[in-house]
Amino acid sequence: MSARTTNLLVWFGVVGGGLAWAVQFVANLAFGWARCNPPVTRWALPVHGWEIALSAGALVIGLASLGTAILILVRTKGGGVLQQGLRGEGPAPPIGRINFLAVVGIVVNFLAIAIIVITGIGAPMLQVCKQS
Amino acid sequence: MSATRIVRPRKSVPNGIWGMALFLCAEVSLFGLLIGTYFYLDFIARSWPPYGIKAPSVVLPLVATAVLLATLVPIRFASRAARADRRGAAITAIAIALVIQGCYLALQILLFAHDLNQFSPQRSAYGSIYFTLLAVHHAHVLLGILLDLALIWMLATRGLTEYWKVGVRVLALYWYVVGGVAVFVVLTQLAPSL
Amino acid sequence: MATVVTPRGQEHVDRLERIWAPRPGLLGWLTTTDHKRIGILYFFTSLAFFGAGGVEALLIRTQLIGPNGHLLSPQAYDEVFTMHGITMIFLFVIPMTTGAFGNYLLPLMIGARDMAFPRMNALSYWVFLCSGIFMYAGLATGHAPNAGWFDYVPLASKTYDPGLNIDFYGFGLIFNGIASTAAAINFIVTIFKMRAPGMSLNRMPLFCYAFLAAAGALLFALPSLSLAALFLELDRQLGFQFFSSSRGGDALLWQNLFWIFGHPEVYIIILPAFGIATSIIPTFTHRRMVMYPLVALAEVMVAFLGFGVWAHHMFTVGLATITTVYFAGASLIIVIPSAIQIFSWIATILTGTPEFKTPLLFIVGFILYFILGGLSGITLAAIPFDQQVHDSYYVVAHFHFVIFGAAVYPILGGMYYWFPKLTGRMYNEWWGKASFWLTFIGTFVTFFPMHIVGIDGMPRRNYTYPADMGWTFLNMLESIGAYILTAGLVMIVVNLFVSYFRGPRAGNDPWEGDTLEWTTTSPPPPYNFPVIPTVTSPYALWDDKDREHDNRRLERGEGLLDAGHQTPASTVQDAELDEILSMPSYSAWPPITALTLSGLFAMLLLGHYFIAAGFVVLGLLALLAWHRNEADA
Numbered sequence: 037m038s039a040r041t042t043n044l045l046v047w048f049g050v051v052g053g054g055l056a057w058a059v060q061f062v063a064n065l066a067f068g069w070a071r072c073n074p075p076v077t078r079w080a081l082p083v084h085g086w087e088i089a090l091s092a093g094a095l096v097i098g099l100a101s102l103g104t105a106i107l108i109l110v111r112t113k114g115g116g117v118l119q120q121g122l123r124g125e126g127p128a129p130p131i132g133r134i135n136f137l138a139v140v141g142i143v144v145n146f147l148a149i150a151i152i153v154i155t156g157i158g159a160p161m162l163q164v165c166k167q168s
Numbered sequence: 169m170s171a172t173r174i175v176r177p178r179k180s181v182p183n184g185i186w187g188m189a190l191f192l193c194a195e196v197s198l199f200g201l202l203i204g205t206y207f208y209l210d211f212i213a214r215s216w217p218p219y220g221i222k223a224p225s226v227v228l229p230l231v232a233t234a235v236l237l238a239t240l241v242p243i244r245f246a247s248r249a250a251r252a253d254r255r256g257a258a259i260t261a262i263a264i265a266l267v268i269q270g271c272y273l274a275l276q277i278l279l280f281a282h283d284l285n286q287f288s289p290q291r292s293a294y295g296s297i298y299f300t301l302l303a304v305h306h307a308h309v310l311l312g313i314l315l316d317l318a319l320i321w322m323l324a325t326r327g328l329t330e331y332w333k334v335g336v337r338v339l340a341l342y343w344y345v346v347g348g349v350a351v352f353v354v355l356t357q358l359a360p361s362l
Numbered sequence: 363m364a365t366v367v368t369p370r371g372q373e374h375v376d377r378l379e380r381i382w383a384p385r386p387g388l389l390g391w392l393t394t395t396d397h398k399r400i401g402i403l404y405f406f407t408s409l410a411f412f413g414a415g416g417v418e419a420l421l422i423r424t425q426l427i428g429p430n431g432h433l434l435s436p437q438a439y440d441e442v443f444t445m446h447g448i449t450m451i452f453l454f455v456i457p458m459t460t461g462a463f464g465n466y467l468l469p470l471m472i473g474a475r476d477m478a479f480p481r482m483n484a485l486s487y488w489v490f491l492c493s494g495i496f497m498y499a500g501l502a503t504g505h506a507p508n509a510g511w512f513d514y515v516p517l518a519s520k521t522y523d524p525g526l527n528i529d530f531y532g533f534g535l536i537f538n539g540i541a542s543t544a545a546a547i548n549f550i551v552t553i554f555k556m557r558a559p560g561m562s563l564n565r566m567p568l569f570c571y572a573f574l575a576a577a578g579a580l581l582f583a584l585p586s587l588s589l590a591a592l593f594l595e596l597d598r599q600l601g602f603q604f605f606s607s608s609r610g611g612d613a614l615l616w617q618n619l620f621w622i623f624g625h626p627e628v629y630i631i632i633l634p635a636f637g638i639a640t641s642i643i644p645t646f647t648h649r650r651m652v653m654y655p656l657v658a659l660a661e662v663m664v665a666f667l668g669f670g671v672w673a674h675h676m677f678t679v680g681l682a683t684i685t686t687v688y689f690a691g692a693s694l695i696i697v698i699p700s701a702i703q704i705f706s707w708i709a710t711i712l713t714g715t716p717e718f719k720t721p722l723l724f725i726v727g728f729i730l731y732f733i734l735g736g737l738s739g740i741t742l743a744a745i746p747f748d749q750q751v752h753d754s755y756y757v758v759a760h761f762h763f764v765i766f767g768a769a770v771y772p773i774l775g776g777m778y779y780w781f782p783k784l785t786g787r788m789y790n791e792w793w794g795k796a797s798f799w800l801t802f803i804g805t806f807v808t809f810f811p812m813h814i815v816g817i818d819g820m821p822r823r824n825y826t827y828p829a830d831m832g833w834t835f836l837n838m839l840e841s842i843g844a845y846i847l848t849a850g851l852v853m854i855v856v857n858l859f860v861s862y863f864r865g866p867r868a869g870n871d872p873w874e875g876d877t878l879e880w881t882t883t884s885p886p887p888p889y890n891f892p893v894i895p896t897v898t899s900p901y902a903l904w905d906d907k908d909r910e911h912d913n914r915r916l917e918r919g920e921g922l923l924d925a926g927h928q929t930p931a932s933t934v935q936d937a938e939l940d941e942i943l944s945m946p947s948y949s950a951w952p953p954i955t956a957l958t959l960s961g962l963f964a965m966l967l968l969g970h971y972f973i974a975a976g977f978v979v980l981g982l983l984a985l986l987a988w989h990r991n992e993a994d995a
Contacts, residue, residue, distance in 0.1 A: 043935075054666055061670050061688055066207070072682040073212045083684060130936050136564035140659040143702075147663060147695055151670075155691040159684050168683040168745055180933040180940050183478050183551050190547045190581060198585035201622070205589070205604075205615065213610050289602050293610035296602040300593070318986055331992045 045104055046134055049141035052101025053148030060094035060152055064159065072165040084160045091156025098149040105141030112138060184334040185341060192345045195308065199349050202301045203356045209293045216360060217294045221287045223360040228279060233354045236272045236309070236347055239265040243343045250336035255328040258336055259320055265343070266316040273309050280306070298357065305353045308346050315339055367892075371916040375892050377924050382888035385948055393948045395480035396888060400487050401466030402784075407491055408458040409855075414498070415449035416851070418442050420844060423808075427841035429829035439825035440508040441527070445501055447511030448531065451631070452538050453494045455765070458773055459634035460545055460580075461487065464573050467780070468549065470879035470886060471567050473558025473895040473902075475929035478551040481949045481988065482544050488956030489541035493534055496963060500530030507531035510823060512624065513594070515605040515616045520598045526967065529598065532591040533963045539584045540959065546584075549577035555931045558878075559939040560897040567877045567900055568651060571658040572637025575665035579626045579633070582669065587623035590616055599969065614679060621672035628761070629668040631769045636661055636703060638772035639725050642779050643707055645875045646722040647714025650901055652706045660699035667696040677748045686745060693743035700736060704729060719873075720794030724775025727802050731767020735760055738813065753823070756816025762809045774801065774854055781858055782868035786884040789861040797853035804847025811836040811843075876901040881909065893921040894930055897937075951988035958984055 067086045070079040112135040181189075210216045217223060246261035280302060289295040319339050322332055355362070367375060384390055384399075394400060421442050425431040434442060465483060469476055477483045500506050505526040509518040518528045553574045557566065594616065596602040603609035605616055644651050651657055670692040677686060707729055716722060738760040742748045751757060782788050815833045816822075827833055871880040878895055879886070880903050893915045896908040903909070915921050923929060927945040932938055958981035965974035 054663075058670070061692070064688055065685060068682060068685040069208065070211045072685070078214075079211070087684070130562070133562040133564045133936055136655050139655045143656060143659055144663055147667075147698055150698075151667075151691050151695045154695075155688050158687045158691065162683045162687060164684060165682050166684075167680050168677065168686045178940055179938065180555070180931075182941075183555055183931060183943070186551045186554060187479060187482075187547055190550055191543075194543055194547075194581050194585050197582045198589060201586055201589050201619065205593075205619070208615060208618070209604075209610060209612065212612055218610055289596075290600065291603070291609065293603045293606070293612075296593075296596065296604050296611070300596065300602070314982060318989075321986075322989065326990070326992070329992060 042134075046108055046137050046141075049101055049105030049108055050137050050144060052104070052141075053098035053145035053152075056094040056097035056101070057148045057152055060090045060156075063090050064155075083164050087156065087159045091152055091159075094152045095149065095156065098145055098152055102142060102145035102149065105138050105145060108134060109138035109142065182334045182337075184331075184338050188338045188341050192342065196345065196349065198304070199353065202297075202304060203352060206297045206301060206356050206359075209297055210359070213294070217287075218292045221292070221294060224283075224358055226358050226361050228275075229354050229358060232272055232275050232279070233350050235268060235275075236350050239268045239272070240343060240347050242268075243340050247337050247340035250328060250333045253328060255323055258328065259323050262316050262320055262323075262336075262339070266313060266320070269309065269313050269316070273306060273313065276302070276306055276309070301353060302357065305350065308349070312339075312343055312346055315342060367913075368917050370919075371892070371913070374916060374919050374922050374924065375887075378889045378892055378922065379887065381924060382927065382947075384888055390948075392953055393484075393950045395476070395484050395946055395949055395952075397465045397469050397477045397480065397483060398886065398888075400483050401462050401464075403487050404457050404461030404465060404490070407487075407494070408454050408462060411449050411453035411494060412458070415446050415454055416848065418446035418449065420848060422446060423841040423844040425825065426827070426837050428838060429827055429831075429834055431826045434825060436825045437508065440510075440823075441501070441506035443823060444507045444510050444531075448497060448507060448534075450765075451511060451627070452535070453490075453497070455631050455769055455773075456542065457490050459631070459638075459769070460542075460549070460573070460576065461490065463634060463638060463773070463776055463780075464545075464549060466784070467879060468552060468570065468573060469556065470882065470890055471569055471877045472553065472556060472561060473878050473891060473897060474552065474556040475890050475923075475927075476945050477548050478556055479548050481946055481952050483548050484949065484952035485955055486541045486545040486548065488953045489544070489959060490538065492956050492960040493538035493541060493963075496537055496960065497530055497534035500527060500534070505530060507534075512620055513616075514620075515594065515597075515613050518594060518616075519605060529595065529967050532595045532598070533967050535591045536588050537959065537963045539588045542580050543584050546577040546580035549573055550581070553577075554934045555940075556929065557932055557937045558895045558897045559930060559932050559937055561902075561932075562936045564655070565897060565900050565937075566658075567902075568640040568654065568657055568661070569637040569877070571661045572633045572640065575662045576630045576633040576637075578662075579630050579665040579668060583623045583626035583630070586619050587627075590619035590623070593619070595966075614676070617676055617679065618672070621675045622669070624675065625672040626665070626668045628765070629665050631765060633661060633665060635728065635769040635772040638776040638779075639707065639728055640703075641875075641877060642721045642725050642772070642775055643710050644714075644901065645779075645873050646719060646725075647711050647716045648874070649710055649714030650876075652709040652713065653702070654900060656702050657706050660702040663699040664696060667692055667699070671696060674743060674748070677745050678752045690743060690745055694740070697736065697740055697743075700732075704733060704736075720789070720791060720798055721775040721779035723795060723798045724771045724778070727798065727805075728768055728771035728775070731763050731771065731805070735763030735768055738763065751816055753821055754816040755812040755820045755822055758822050759809050759812035759816055762812070766809065767805055774798075774851075777854070777858065779873070780879075781861070782872050783879060783882075783884050783886070785862050785865075786868060787861055787865035788868040788872060789857055789865055793853065793857040797850055797857055799850075800853055801847060801850030804843050804845075804850050807843030808840050808847055809843070811840050815840075871903070874903075876903050878902045881912075892916050894923060946991060949988065949991070951984055955981055955984040955988065 064087055067081055067083050071081045071083045112131055242261040242265040246258045246265070249257035249261060280299070284299070287295050289299040316339065319335055322335065326332060384396065385393065391399060391403070421434060422439070425433045425439060465477065497507070507513070507530055508527050509523060513528065513531060516522055553570050593602070593604040597604050603611045605611045605613050607613065640651060640657060671689050673681060673686060673689040674693045718726070738756070742751070742757065742760060778789055778794055815836045818832060820827060820831070820833045827837070868884055870882065870884055873880070881895065882890060893912050895902065896911050898908055899905055923942060927947050928942050929945055930939055931941050931943050933940050958977050962974050962977035962981065965971070965977060
């Protein structure tokens with residue numbers, strides 16, 4: 037695996053979940069607005085169906101991203117942030133930096149998956165177009 | 169100013185390109201919001217376009233956009249020529265792109281004026297967003313044309329220094345993104361007819 | 363550890379001094395591109411605006427000290443509270459954190475000699491100054507903006523607000539946005555590319571992560587505000603119909619666009635404060651920050667998630683629940699990165715050996731107010747509760763705890779912390795602590811009772827209240843608190859002012875700090891570092907071996923970069939040395955460009971569009987002249 041591919045995977049492990057959440061978020065907003073805003077029902081969309089589909093897709097990508105980050109953490113376990121010397125120095129880049137990004141990716145993905153799941157469960161349970 | 173001695177090629181993207189890339193992130197955000205506004209207003213309307221306004225004709229805007237995209241070819245050529253130290257080729261390529269972009273802009277202004285005769289931005293939200301979206305896009309094309317002119321002048325008077333080589337690449341990046349945005353703008357403009 | 367300079371090293375230092383010598387006098391300040399001078403310009407300008415905003419606050423609190431107040435008419439009150447919000451947000455807190463602290467400290471912390479684009483840095487300052495004057499010109503001519511800092515339509519439309527008031531704000535915002543966008547680009551490129559070789563992403567000070575996150579958020583959020591202001595001015599000046607529901611527009615369009623900017627804005631306000639706090643805590647606890655990677659990611663995560671919560675300012679406008687649930691979900695989860703940081707700071711203090719000097723006191727105050735403000739924030743994320751307290755003083759209490767308590771306290775602590783570095787003198791510690799306690803008590807007495815009157819039903823943005831609502835006593839308390847707070851702030855300023863002239867000399871590193879700015883002399887020389895520093899950890903100054911290595915390199919004349927105004931650029935992720943950049947030294951074009959922009963916006967305000975176009979041409983010509991010098995922008 038080339039250095040470039042490895043780097044792309046490392047960054048996928050950091051941003052994959054976040055970007056999946058962003059797409060789920062924007063798309064669901066668009067569907068909700070299209071369905072509920074017009075005075076007449078111009079867009080008769082199956083909103084709950086879309087919500088579930090988008091959340092499922094985002095969840096898959098988030099889990100993939102989390103998995104990638106965990107894999108990278110395990111692979112760089114020997115020399116990284118978790119084994120810092122007393123002065124706080126990590127091993128030389130790039131291993132130290134990759135290990136750091138893997139730790140970051142795991143936490144970020146947990147948060148992103150949390151939002152995807154709570155909104156993915158919550159939204160389909162609500163009555164379509166009821167005002168809050 | 170000290171002349172730059174090249175010892176070995178750069179490993180990373182030069183600062184100037186980062187600067188333009190980040191500026192373009194803000195501009196893409198701007199266009200995303202403009203397009204978002206267009207569809208937001210679409211979603212709350214009983215009819216879109218409103219009664220009395222014809223849906224836009226499709227052919228000319230699409231052709232114009234294709235012409236703009238075609239100018240990305242000489243722009244890319246200019247970028248590669250600059251990297252290969254070929255100043256004359258770079259200037260010529262930018263000049264060719266400039267002429268075609270100028271024709272594109274002139275055509276778009278004519279279409280804009282024609283549309284203004286059909287319906288007004290002051291009568292409906294549709295008109296407001298339609299003309300604002302297009303005007304902001306055309307302003308970016310105009311800015312690009314001015315950048316073309318500035319770069320041609322700098323290359324002619326200052327020469328193809330390391331600084332201006334990055335300058336040509338920066339110009340190319342600007343046009344790639346403006347071209348990409350143009351596709352989304354025209355699809356939005358023509359959405360009711362597609 | 364201090365930099366020891368041998369005679370041979372001194373020769374190299376002298377050469378650098380000659381190359382980087384500042385231009386003397388007023389012209390030197392007007393044409394400067396030195397990030398430190400620009401930082402100082404930003405500091406004093408934003409401090410002046412802080413004073414103006416503070417006067418506006420005192421007018422509000424004096425008007426509200428009792429029921430049926432007569433100090434301000436309703437119209438005047440509207441202008442005062444609007445200007446208070448505008449001034450504090452756009453003209454004080456953002457320029458102070460990003461412009462003053464960020465500009466001055468960032469290159470020093472990353473081991474660089476300047477920002478990536480020094481002339482654009484100067485442009486940011488001059489545009490900020492001009493935009494502030496532009497908006498205050500509205501106040502001076504009796505046309506201050508008067509529809510709140512959030513400027514909702516239809517109140518802000520031409521029908522209900524026909525004068526120039528809103529136009530000063532609308533154009534002023536676009537004008538100010540140019541400064542912030544340029545500054546954001548500068549920060550990001552500097553942090554990415556100008557770090558000292560060896561300072562890979564996992565070795566970057568947390569201050570840099572905070573500023574990177576804030577700059578990224580600024581870049582993506584400002585277009586929303588500029589677009590909203592553009593739509594508003596098109597409606598007002600040319601009769602467009604973006605916000606008129608009778609013509610297919612929507613007043614909520616303004617609210618959405620404004621808050622798409624407005625919510626990330628509050629994270630932009632607080633992130634630099636996080637950065638300052640995470641610089642001060644390790645120094646005064648003599649301990650590395652607990653969970654460094656998590657704090658770094660929390661800072662970036664807050665900025666990112668902040669783009670997904672905007673409609674929590676709109677829970678009462680009648681959106682469908684299937685829409686608001688997404689915002690409520692993100693608003694709840696965004697608490698977690700903030701909580702990670704809070705736990706980390708507290709753990710670092712508890713497991714270190716804390717020295718409660720004045721800067722650390724302000725940071726402890728900051729943590730307390732951030733927790734309290736965050737708690738009231740979580741309650742507001744719950745839609746049913748928010749719908750009860752929306753537009754009441756509960757919200758005012760929440761955001762003042764987080765903006766004043768949590769964003770301004772680190773600024774005040776940071777002023778004390780870096781005072782010895784900037785001036786070479788130490789402030790008076792006794793008066794420092796006294797100023798902290800006075801400010802702390804004042805903040806609490808002013809803003810805590812607002813939670814109560816808010817739940818008791820007192821609405822915000824009202825110029826007075828009746829005597830029989832039961833709000834009188836607490837409002838009087840809040841106003842007294844405001845005077846106490848003012849006394850505390852004045853004490854801080856006086857302490858620093860007097861110490862500037864009479865304080866004892868401070869050395870390079872009076873605090874045994876952890877980041878690179880403490881290696882330089884106090885104040886730092888124009889070239890910052892005689893040699894580009896060696897970096898192997900996020901706590902560069904505690905790496906004695908690296909600092910000794912730098913001393914030896916100075917003596918050998920290695921890594922001096924003294925063939926001109928030079929600084930290194932490195933790769934983004936791992937900071938491998940990539941090229942030597944030649945920086946510009948002086949330029950009149952940034953202030954000239956700022957003046958052409960001032961002309962443009964003034965003409966747009968007055969409706970002289972052809973002259974405005976003329977100023978655009980002048981501005982473009984200025985930019986052309988600017989680029990005739992071949993240093994990086």
